[in-house]
Amino acid sequence: xxxxxxxxxxxxxxxxxxxxxxxxxxxxxxxxxxxxxxxxxxxxxxxxxxxxxxxxxxxxxxxxxxxxxxxxxxxxxxxxxxxxxxxxxxxxxxxxxxxxxxxxxxxxxxxxxxxxxxxxxxxxxxxxxxxxxxxxxxxxxxxxxxxxxxxxxxxxxxxxxxxxxxxxxxxxxxxxxxxxxxxxxxxxxxxxxxxxxxxxxxxxxxxxxxxxxxxxxxxxxxxxxxxxxxxxxxxxxxxxxxxxxxxxxxxxxxxxxxxxxxxxxxxxxxxxxxxxxxxxxxxxxxxxxxxxxxxxxxxxxxxxxxxxxxxxxxxxxxxxxxxxxxxxxxxxxxxxxxxxxxxxxxxxxxxxxxxxxxxxxxxxxxxxxxxxxxxxxxxxxxxxxxxxxxxxxxxxxxxxxxxxxxxxxxxxxxxxxxxxxxxxxxxxxxxxxxxxxxxxxxxxxxxxxxxxxxxxxxxxxxxxxxxxxxxxxxxxxxxxxxxxxxxxxxxxxxxxxxxxxxxxxxxxxxxxxxxxxxxxxxxxxxxxxxxxxxxxxxxxxxxxxxxxxxxxxxxx
Numbered sequence: 001x002x003x004x005x006x007x008x009x010x011x012x013x014x015x016x017x018x019x020x021x022x023x024x025x026x027x028x029x030x031x032x033x034x035x036x037x038x039x040x041x042x043x044x045x046x047x048x049x050x051x052x053x054x055x056x057x058x059x060x061x062x063x064x065x066x067x068x069x070x071x072x073x074x075x076x077x078x079x080x081x082x083x084x085x086x087x088x089x090x091x092x093x094x095x096x097x098x099x100x101x102x103x104x105x106x107x108x109x110x111x112x113x114x115x116x117x118x119x120x121x122x123x124x125x126x127x128x129x130x131x132x133x134x135x136x137x138x139x140x141x142x143x144x145x146x147x148x149x150x151x152x153x154x155x156x157x158x159x160x161x162x163x164x165x166x167x168x169x170x171x172x173x174x175x176x177x178x179x180x181x182x183x184x185x186x187x188x189x190x191x192x193x194x195x196x197x198x199x200x201x202x203x204x205x206x207x208x209x210x211x212x213x214x215x216x217x218x219x220x221x222x223x224x225x226x227x228x229x230x231x232x233x234x235x236x237x238x239x240x241x242x243x244x245x246x247x248x249x250x251x252x253x254x255x256x257x258x259x260x261x262x263x264x265x266x267x268x269x270x271x272x273x274x275x276x277x278x279x280x281x282x283x284x285x286x287x288x289x290x291x292x293x294x295x296x297x298x299x300x301x302x303x304x305x306x307x308x309x310x311x312x313x314x315x316x317x318x319x320x321x322x323x324x325x326x327x328x329x330x331x332x333x334x335x336x337x338x339x340x341x342x343x344x345x346x347x348x349x350x351x352x353x354x355x356x357x358x359x360x361x362x363x364x365x366x367x368x369x370x371x372x373x374x375x376x377x378x379x380x381x382x383x384x385x386x387x388x389x390x391x392x393x394x395x396x397x398x399x400x401x402x403x404x405x406x407x408x409x410x411x412x413x414x415x416x417x418x419x420x421x422x423x424x425x426x427x428x429x430x431x432x433x434x435x436x437x438x439x440x441x442x443x444x445x446x447x448x449x450x451x452x453x454x455x456x457x458x459x460x461x462x463x464x465x466x467x468x469x470x471x472x473x474x475x476x477x478x479x480x481x482x483x484x485x486x487x488x489x490x491x492x493x494x495x496x497x498x499x500x501x502x503x504x505x506x507x508x509x510x511x512x513x514x515x516x517x518x519x520x521x522x523x524x525x526x527x528x529x530x531x532x533x534x535x536x537x538x539x540x541x542x543x544x545x546x547x548x549x550x551x552x553x554x555x556x
Contacts, residue, residue, distance in 0.1 A: 389505025
């Protein structure tokens, strides 16, 4: 029996790896021409590191990591659509249509076990990418090519490896820190290091990578998807935020801001579609190419009326976090709230991100009313349709008409400039620095004041009062982009937001609601699920059981 570290570090098959790479166009578009020049069985370790073309192929492999194409429900990598969007199932933002037994749901409902296949998927994908990066860094110096190119490629791969260890540090804490390729025996006996050691490594690697990476503004059009200085600094800022080193986080985020190469795009909705995914607000994204390395999220998340599987179901707690379009909080008792058109008078991001009963999706009407038994999207506990009364609009070009599994090419953002601005304000607030109107206008008010959103500016400067405002802004701005669980963990609010009953949309006029919803709510909200997050347990993931069985030291 061998563990995953053995499989992905000790016994990497060069032929198999590069055969996979040659079949997909991913991340490094400037290397695309190189991928088709070689037959899939032409590589062996002894003669691979001989040309710049091969180095580009290996770099592409480092960017791809463990990303797989086609539909998947268990993440193979942090940066697949499954690894990003489906992470929200473990939060108070979304529910997995597959039900309470969904292993994403089990991450936070009080039933997490070491055999959870989601945790295993992230672990496996992490160490696969790390293995590819280690191999690259050990060998790229042997290639006869311009030293400047070697330095840049090295910086990119150090960024990729460090960002992977960022996730490991934040979700597992203590874990193996592997920086060289290992023999099978070494892999099966690897030791864990402390979280502090992982954090220190991530910080030093990201600092080194940022020093040698080109800035975002220096990337050419053919280099879309490649890492920039801002991408490395943004992950460095995340690392400092996660470790509550707010002074250093503030410095890093301010450095990105002062570079002046990124913007808050006036058009929020288009940031998540091919029409505007190249916006300079999107600092770093997972790259998809329709028909070759397609994004299968449409198949999984489109409503049934549009031939989708409707697996992504935004929860009522997220929907209700979007207030009215004058910036005031939502209230069902307010005359501006319309049960028949829940998008009316709302924060425009509610309409850009979600579907609700009676809303349009392309040329279709999204009909999920629980009384409409003939509708494909009827809200029930049985149909392949919504479980909450809401659906996903974000990430989709609604005019798309190709194969939902393979033809959609929309990218998935990993880092947006909006996150940078909100994180900078958070770092300043938590560091105890004075909050001024100028600071608010340069951060949160730029985000919520973009032309397509147009919410009034925040004027609150008292830290205690501003904190929940800022946290809610982060939640609704970055909704379903895979950051909510990390935010819940680092804010230590799991026992507040992941405990108790969760509800969907309200349907007070429904005649079926009283006899169909599994629990009855005074506001006629549809019952979805109940969570029982265990503070101090569920916010630190167990190392997969299969790993510990092979190497008991990982369980200590």
